[in-house]
Amino acid sequence: MSGNTFGHLFAVTNFGESHGPAIGCVIDGCPPGMALSEADIQPDLDRRRPGTSKFVTQRNEPDTVEILSGVYEGRTTGTPICLLIKNTDQRSKDYSEIARTFRPGHADYSYIQKYGLRDPRGGGRSSARLTAPMVAAGAVAKKWLLQKYGTVFRGCMTQIGDVAIGFESWSHVQHNPFFAPIADTTALEHYMNTLRKSGDSCGARLRVTAANMPVGLGQPLFDKLDADIAYAMMGINAVKGVEIGAGFASVTHKGSTHGDALSAQGFKHNNAGGVLGGISTGQDLEVSIVVKPTSSILVPRETMDIDGNAAEVITKGRHDPCVGIRATPIAEAMLALVVMEHALAHRAQCGDVVSSTPVIKGSV
Numbered sequence: 001m002s003g004n005t006f007g008h009l010f011a012v013t014n015f016g017e018s019h020g021p022a023i024g025c026v027i028d029g030c031p032p033g034m035a036l037s038e039a040d041i042q043p044d045l046d047r048r049r050p051g052t053s054k055f056v057t058q059r060n061e062p063d064t065v066e067i068l069s070g071v072y073e074g075r076t077t078g079t080p081i082c083l084l085i086k087n088t089d090q091r092s093k094d095y096s097e098i099a100r101t102f103r104p105g106h107a108d109y110s111y112i113q114k115y116g117l118r119d120p121r122g123g124g125r126s127s128a129r130l131t132a133p134m135v136a137a138g139a140v141a142k143k144w145l146l147q148k149y150g151t152v153f154r155g156c157m158t159q160i161g162d163v164a165i166g167f168e169s170w171s172h173v174q175h176n177p178f179f180a181p182i183a184d185t186t187a188l189e190h191y192m193n194t195l196r197k198s199g200d201s202c203g204a205r206l207r208v209t210a211a212n213m214p215v216g217l218g219q220p221l222f223d224k225l226d227a228d229i230a231y232a233m234m235g236i237n238a239v240k241g242v243e244i245g246a247g248f249a250s251v252t253h254k255g256s257t258h259g260d261a262l263s264a265q266g267f268k269h270n271n272a273g274g275v276l277g278g279i280s281t282g283q284d285l286e287v288s289i290v291v292k293p294t295s296s297i298l299v300p301r302e303t304m305d306i307d308g309n310a311a312e313v314i315t316k317g318r319h320d321p322c323v324g325i326r327a328t329p330i331a332e333a334m335l336a337l338v339v340m341e342h343a344l345a346h347r348a349q350c351g352d353v354v355s356s357t358p359v360i361k362g363s364v
Helices: 037-048 092-098 107-115 121-126 128-149 170-175 187-197 224-236 247-252 328-350
Strands: 012-014 024-027 063-069 081-086 152-160 203-212 240-243 285-291 301-304 310-313
Touching: 024 128, 024 285, 037 063, 037 128, 037 328, 081 128, 128 328, 152 170, 152 187, 152 328, 203 328, 224 240, 224 285, 224 328, 240 247, 285 328
Parallel strands: none
Antiparallel strands: 012 024, 024 081, 063 081, 152 203, 203 285, 240 285, 301 310
């Protein structure tokens, strides 16, 4: 199976299965000399890991990361960094009843058509569990970018199901299980409690940003920064839509107001989402993604078995009623990996370029 490596200069190869002995990744291309330990990576894994609240899957994985290579005496050596996360709470028997049937909305059918066989235990390689290694790799990229440019990545949930979530403060995000930027999440808890009891699932909308961005990252044609962001976000399980900046709302804008006016003091708006012509402007990157409802649910649905016979499927086991709840650190990680890739490419090609034009400091 190809397609398991993300990036070229900062290449992350993902390995493992949801119910195998371990999952992990190999990072090839991390610059040498950066202080790195498991303590730099574990906090982001803890934010993503299952079993953290009653609103997510109750699979209880500690997601403890181990650094197996690429670090000597506490610093990166420039050689491949292998990160390992052991699986400790698999319950493969939960999937015995669906081994011969296809779950609507899941990758079961497409996988067996492509490969001729599939691993039904937790979805195998199609499981969202395989986002954990990407979160670990993203933590490494985040640290390097913070030290080099001061770049900070943040994300939050802006809608769950049909419940829109306003924005109050980034400080609220870390204090509730929804990654919601609001102080009172009572309405969200009520919505999710009702949904869980019904055995159904819902989708979500997330916002992810990168502040203190360097200017000039990205290429003007096929390797646009925003194009690679969209590619990365669509690589996250269950993501069905990506917006950069104003996104689809741009259809209602006029050209006289959509373009972000600029001056030496800053840009007036950020409809562009921090990217013009595929190249970063130094404004915050603004990305929004939509995650579809979880496909593994307790509600009976029509399907067929592997012999083509009509069947009904109910997916038992431990599943997120909304996979978007734990997707915020994943989206942050993928955005960080894209920025890291482009930062290294820019350093290689244009690191000695000196512009006579003043650098605009973000937005006013």
